Each structure stands twice: as C-alpha cells, then as structure tokens.
Amino acid sequence: MSVPAIPTALPEVEVGTAPRRAAPLAVLCHTGDPLPTPTARATELSSDWMGAVALTGKVGEVQPGPAGSAVRWVAGIGDGEPGQWRAAGAALIRAHNGRLADGGPSADRNLQLELPADATGDQVTELVWGLRLGGYTFVVSGEPDQQRSRTVRLVTADDSAELSAAAARAAVLTRATALARDLANTPSNIKDPAWLARMATRTAGRAPGVDAVVRDHHWLAEQGFGGVLAVGGGSARPPRFIQLSWGRRGAPHVVLVGKGITFDTGGISVKPAEGMHLMRTDMSGGAAVIAAVEAIARLGPDVRVTGLVPCAENHMSGSAYRPGDIVRHYDGRTTEVTNTDAEGRMVLADALAYAVANLSPDLIVDVATLTGAMKISLGLRTGGLFASSDDVADRLLAAGERAGERWWRMPLTSDAGSVDGEFLDAVSSDIADVRQHPPGPGAIAAALFLREFTAGLPWAHLDIAGPARAERTYDEVTAGATGFAARTLIELVSAYETKSRRS
Structure with a gap:
C-alpha cells in the first residue's frame, strides 16, 4: 500500500509587484469597516454587494466576489493583528481548494492576493503560514488526487525585500510543520521504527x-540502551536510534530529543x-525534531544542533517488558517499571543520558506526547x-510566541514554584x-523522572500530548497530526546565539 508523497506538496508563495x-x-478587508484593501478595489465591491452578502471582515470570513468583478474572493482579517492574518490565509486557501x-x-x-501598502513582515509571515498549511490534507485513498492550489502570488505596490524574506522564511517553517504532520499521520502498518529512520535520512x-x-x-544492545530495548522488546519490528547533526563545532550546541514511539498499545x-x-x-515529538533539524539546516543559523529520536513500538507479546521489571539505562541508572504504558519516558531517558555523556550540550530539550494528564491540565x-531555569523557560516561551504555538510553564523547580519537596x-x-x-x-512526575537523566544541565521538557493532534480544523491546523512544536524548536535554535550558563 502506498501513502501520499512525503513531504506533502504545499502551495508555493511568491511576492511581486506584477499581478498574473x-x-x-483575492483581497482583504477588516472588521467594522469592511472596505477592501487596497482601497482601489472598493469601486468593484459596491456597498449594495457588501450589504447583500453581509460582509463583516471578521477573521476567517471568505466571500466570493461579485459577478463581473476582477475580485474572486474577499477574505476578512479582523483587526489585522498578525495572528489573524494566519486564520485569514487558511480560510482563503480552503475556499480556493473547495472551488x-x-x-x-x-x-x-x-x-x-493583493496586499495593503502597510503590510508588515510579521503579517506576511502569518499569512504564509495560513496559506500553505490551511489546505493540508493526508488521505490514503485509491481515488485520484483532487486539484489543489499550486501557487499564491502576494501582490505588493512596491518591491519589498522585507516581505520577500518573511515569505521565504515562513515557507521553510511551514515545510517543517507539514513534514512533522506527514510522519505522524502515516498509519502504523507502514510506519515502524525502521521506516521512520529511513524517512529521517x-x-x-x-x-x-x-x-x-x-x-x-x-x-542499542551493545551500548546499553535498556529503556529503548525494553519498550521495543514486545514487537516483531525492532527499535532504531536516529541521530541528526548539523552545524560547526564550537558553536552553541542545542540537543533536541524526540519520542519516536511508532505505535503504542500500552x-x-x-x-x-x-x-x-x-x-x-x-x-x-520525534517527527517535530526530524522536521526541525531539516529546517534549521536550510535557515543556517550559527548554532550547532543535534536531533536524537529513539524509535520503538510498544506491543504485547511473550517478550514484552512487564510491570515490576528493573531496566538499566544507557548511563547505568536503573528504573523500576510500574506501568508499561509510561513507555515514552523510558526511551527518552536513554537518549537524554546519551546526550549528556557524548554530546557536551549547552541546552537539551526533549519533546513528547507524554501524558494524558497534560491534556486534562491544558486542553488540546x-x-x-x-524547564530547569527561568532563562531556559523564557527562551522557549519567546520561541513559541514567534512560532505561533502556545505554551504554558508548569511547576518544576524553585524558579516556578517548587514541587521538589512534595513529589521528588x-x-x-x-x-x-x-x-x-x-x-x-x-505530567509533573514524568518531568521529574526525566530530569534525573540530565545531569543538571540546562534542560526543558515539552509535553505535547494535547496539541499534537487536532480533532477538528481551526486556523491553519487541520484534523489529525498538527506538527506542533516543530516551529518552536526551529525558532529556539535559530535565536540561540550565545552559550547559556550551565546551572
């Protein structure tokens, strides 16, 4: 059985002054005063027409233009905040694909799409995210592929290097998000640890x-990756360990660790x-790390990055690991297994210990769909x-803000309200x-467990159990795997210009 080509083809976005x-x-309009921008199109979109279609300009509203006008679509951008441009772009591309x-x-x-003269780089970035990701689909079908948007030209009044650069960078980030979605959406009768490793390469x-x-x-057995081997021991499809490295030696070194459980029965x-x-x-989590490393290499910041993805299937069989087992990890530390459905932390522990022992990282960040408790705490x-410190947390929160991904800091150390004495x-x-x-x-207990394998280095743990999957479409997110965290990791590494103090 074949699956859609990976990575999924997204609409190409270009910026230019000459319309095709x-x-x-398509043109844009605002809430409250739904005149199109640029205003030169107002003569084609009469007040009678706007009243007939009840044009409001609210975020995500898309109306077909009137008969006889050159305008095919009018898309609402609300108050015009950057994030609202993303929702507008996604709604517009869905309407276009539907037609x-x-x-x-x-x-x-x-x-x-004609842009207003005062469009900013941040607004264009968000718009491109919506245009490229809003129409994303992943369907395994025997039916022929439907026609979809091929290119979107953003028409500006004047040449703008800023807008062109913003669109080009946004294209790299959206490619990463789509790749992370592709890897996670692929069904597990195709996706096993060996397949995920091949796709990473x-x-x-x-x-x-x-x-x-x-x-x-x-x-893995020779090196003592006991956690990965224990989790993968119940499957006929053996585990793998992926290591992706980019950047010059001597640059600040960020290690990204992603959970790669290709299917989990518990x-x-x-x-x-x-x-x-x-x-x-x-x-x-592993998909986000793979996609982030590719994007970072294409963007080229002066930062060294290593991506580690321990891959396994957690199955039931006569060779599966059991509650009550004692497992020895890469660093020699032993773990008492009390629930085989808490497998993600087992494979991450090996990878974290490997990073500490071999990679001399300035910062370690692990990312995983780790606990159902996080979905209850923070929603979807x-x-x-x-995070191990305020500095690490601030870097990640700022990266998430730039990436359009929402994070909430949870208590772990005295920097955010101590829980050590209560739960450690x-x-x-x-x-x-x-x-x-x-x-x-x-979720806190899982983070405290993982911290045991970080040797006190600057470290963060990202639990994406909620936002990694979407039950329905919203903004640039489509139902299924979302690619969440890939853009945050890219922004984090891209901005990591100076070495952090080891705490």
Whole structure:
C-alpha cells in the first residue's frame, strides 16, 4: 500500500509587484469597516454587494466576489493583528481548494492576493503560514488526487525585500510543520521504527550539511540502551536510534530529543481500545525534531544542533517488558517499571543520558506526547513546558510566541514554584534508582523522572500530548497530526546565539 508523497506538496508563495494574468484575485478587508484593501478595489465591491452578502471582515470570513468583478474572493482579517492574518490565509486557501474540488478550471490553481501598502513582515509571515498549511490534507485513498492550489502570488505596490524574506522564511517553517504532520499521520502498518529512520535520512538527512546516522537494535544492545530495548522488546519490528547533526563545532550546541514511539498499545498495561487508533501519532515529538533539524539546516543559523529520536513500538507479546521489571539505562541508572504504558519516558531517558555523556550540550530539550494528564491540565491547544531555569523557560516561551504555538510553564523547580519537596521522593524506588511511574500529578512526575537523566544541565521538557493532534480544523491546523512544536524548536535554535550558563 502506498501513502501520499512525503513531504506533502504545499502551495508555493511568491511576492511581486506584477499581478498574473487570468489568475483568480483575492483581497482583504477588516472588521467594522469592511472596505477592501487596497482601497482601489472598493469601486468593484459596491456597498449594495457588501450589504447583500453581509460582509463583516471578521477573521476567517471568505466571500466570493461579485459577478463581473476582477475580485474572486474577499477574505476578512479582523483587526489585522498578525495572528489573524494566519486564520485569514487558511480560510482563503480552503475556499480556493473547495472551488477547485467542485470542478474549477486548472488555470485557477494559481491564486493571487493583493496586499495593503502597510503590510508588515510579521503579517506576511502569518499569512504564509495560513496559506500553505490551511489546505493540508493526508488521505490514503485509491481515488485520484483532487486539484489543489499550486501557487499564491502576494501582490505588493512596491518591491519589498522585507516581505520577500518573511515569505521565504515562513515557507521553510511551514515545510517543517507539514513534514512533522506527514510522519505522524502515516498509519502504523507502514510506519515502524525502521521506516521512520529511513524517512529521517530521506528528509532531514538530505538537507545541506546534515549528518544522519541510524543505529539498529544490535548497536542499542551493545551500548546499553535498556529503556529503548525494553519498550521495543514486545514487537516483531525492532527499535532504531536516529541521530541528526548539523552545524560547526564550537558553536552553541542545542540537543533536541524526540519520542519516536511508532505505535503504542500500552504494552501489558494495555490501553483502552477507544482511542488506541490515534497512537500512530505517538511519535509526534520525534517527527517535530526530524522536521526541525531539516529546517534549521536550510535557515543556517550559527548554532550547532543535534536531533536524537529513539524509535520503538510498544506491543504485547511473550517478550514484552512487564510491570515490576528493573531496566538499566544507557548511563547505568536503573528504573523500576510500574506501568508499561509510561513507555515514552523510558526511551527518552536513554537518549537524554546519551546526550549528556557524548554530546557536551549547552541546552537539551526533549519533546513528547507524554501524558494524558497534560491534556486534562491544558486542553488540546497548549503545550506544557517544564524547564530547569527561568532563562531556559523564557527562551522557549519567546520561541513559541514567534512560532505561533502556545505554551504554558508548569511547576518544576524553585524558579516556578517548587514541587521538589512534595513529589521528588515519589520518583525514588526501593529496589532501583528511580521509579518510572510514581503517584502524584502525572505530567509533573514524568518531568521529574526525566530530569534525573540530565545531569543538571540546562534542560526543558515539552509535553505535547494535547496539541499534537487536532480533532477538528481551526486556523491553519487541520484534523489529525498538527506538527506542533516543530516551529518552536526551529525558532529556539535559530535565536540561540550565545552559550547559556550551565546551572
């Protein structure tokens, strides 16, 4: 069985002063005063027409233009804040794709959008995110692909290097988001650890300057990756370990670690059947890391980055690991297993210990769909952020702001309200060094467990269990895997200009 080509083709966006002949034209309007921008189009969009269609200019509103006008679409951008441009772009591209799916002519696959003279780089960035990601789909089907938007030309009054640069950079970030979605959406009868490793080498591994190394289960056994081997031991498809490296030695070094569980039954501590089909996206953290490394290599900041993705399937069989087992990790530390469905922290622990021992990182960030508790705490659109210091947390919160991804800092250390004294003892085990699934707040307990393997280095843990999947379409997000965290990681590394003080 074949799946859609990876990475998914997104509409190309270009900026220029000359409109294209015959391509459908779109314009924008604001809330409260829904005159089109640029205002030269107001003569084509009469007040009678605006009243007839009840044009409001609210965010995400898209109206077909009047008959006889050169304007095919009018899209609302609300008050014009940058984030509202993203929603407008997504709504516009969906309307355009819908028309093409209903039999619109092939020539209409090239859309153009006139920008107001005062459009900023931030607004264009958000607009491009919406235009390129809003129409994303991933469908495994025997039916032929429907026609979709091919290019979008942003028409400006004057040449603008700022807007062109903003659009070009936004294209790199949206490619990363789409790749992360692709990897997570692929069904697990196709996607196993070996497949994910191959895709990492074919995508990020082919970016300029990236060194991609894939290790198999024999190497993992020789090196003592007990957590990865335990989790993957119940599957007939053995685990892998992906390492992606880019950047010059001597530059600040950020290590990104992503959970790569290609399917999760829960193991012997089996999950409920309801919702288990969604576990094909349980490697969304690993997908975000793979996509981020590729994008960082294309953007070229003076930062060294290493992406680590421990990959395994968590299945039930006679060789599966059990509650009560003692597992020895890469650094020799031992873990008492109390719940085999808490498998993500087991594989991340090995990767974190490997990073500490071999990579001399200035900062380590792990990202994972780790706990259902985080979905209860923060819902489905906000990621949980745990950090070893205020500086690390501030860097990530700022990166998320630039990336259009929402994070909330959770308590972990005295910098954000101490929980150490209350819950840290629970991580201790009577028969091993640490206990894998202690009682207490699930997301905090998981973060405290992972911190045991960071050797006190600057570190953050990102729990994306909620926003990694969407139940319905909103803004530039489509139902299914969202690619959440990829853009935040890119922005974090791109801005990491100076070495952090080790705490």
